[in-house]
Amino acid sequence: MFPLVAENLVVEFQGKHVLGPVDLRLDKGDIAVILGPNGSGKTSLLKALHGILKLKLGMVRWSCLETESVGKQMFVFQTPIMLRRSVFENLTYPLRLRKVSKAEANQRATEWLDRIALSASMQVPATRISGGEKQKLALARALITEPEMLFLDEPCAALDGKTTNEIESMLQSCVENGTTIMMSTHDIGQAKRLAKNIYFINKGKLECIQSAKTFFVKPSSINASKFIAGDIIE
Ligand SMILES: Nc1ncnc2c1ncn2[C@@H]1O[C@H](COP(=O)(O)OP(=O)(O)O)[C@@H](O)[C@H]1O
Ligand SMILES: [Mg+2]
Known part of the structure; x- marks a missing residue:
């Protein structure tokens, strides 16, 4: 079972080639980590x-109809985007959009606030909380x-x-709980802590797709070896 397969993806910005061609298949339950230097195309690939x-x-x-896939996937941006509403309403908003009842949305939001330790700030405008709190709220909202x-x-x-x-x-x-x-x-440390599979990207090309275990011991590209060693890739 796979959530998605990408075939021959190519992205250009104003005629400049930034990504691809990329072919990949993502398996359900994976924590797939895209690792690569700044400007290598990580954000472009995710988007x-x-x-x-x-x-x-x-x-x-997608393994479901494309129209269905829209509601089943979420994206958390590098710089969290807060709705101009309270912390609490940031959590209920996506549920209300999905026609969840007000009572259930409130209950689930209360549980998530507790989980991210923001219950005390529930009525504060979300734009006012700290950067770390925003990132946790953005993740909880997803x-x-x-x-x-x-x-x-x-x-x-x-x-x-x-x-x-x-x-x-x-x-x-x-x-x-079943999310891919x-x-x-x-951050190589983070990739080691979390990844099941590594997608190493350099200059818009996926140079390695390997299990994390294998990647950190025997990466399949020279640039990946350099990256793991902390060397600069030219
Ligand atoms: N909106 C944009 N317009 C023009 N070039 C862009 C834009 N976004 C990204 N790029 C270029 O695409 C390349 C890949 O960028 P990006 O996907 O953001 O890489 P990464 O996330 O790995 O740092 C870079 O060369 C970057 O300058
Ligand atoms: Mg980026």
Whole structure:
């Protein structure tokens, strides 16, 4: 069972080639980590798979109808985007959009607030909470819909160790609950802690698709070896 297959994906910005051709298949229950240097195409790949970037070529096929896939996948951006509403309403909003009853939406939001330790700030405008709290809220707002597929773009890029730990635990438990994750990071430590499979990208090309176990011992590209060793890739 797979949530998605990408075939021959190519992305260009103003005629400049930035991604592809990419072929990949994502299996259900995976924590797939896209690892690669800055500017290598991680964000573009995630957005292309999620369907929010215009493709020059190729297609993404889902294991369900494309129209259904829209409601089953969520994307958490590197810089969390808060709705101009209270912390609580940020959590109920996606549920109300999905026609969940007000009573159930309130109950689920209350549970999630507790899980991310933001109950005391539930009425605060979400734009006012700290960066780490925003990132946790953005993740909770995605997970509250129980997505089958979750895309995350460098979810811990600007966070301290404690918040990073909390977010990594949230990700691990959501995979245990059946969500498939594809996320990017340039943090090798995070990839080692979380990944089942590694997608190493360099200059828009997927150079390695390997299990995390194998990748960190025997990466299948020279650039990946350099990246793991902390060397600069030219
Ligand atoms: N909106 C855009 N317009 C033009 N070029 C872009 C745009 N977004 C990204 N790029 C270029 O595409 C390449 C890949 O970027 P990106 O996917 O953001 O990489 P990463 O997430 O790995 O840092 C980079 O060369 C970047 O400059
Ligand atoms: Mg990026």
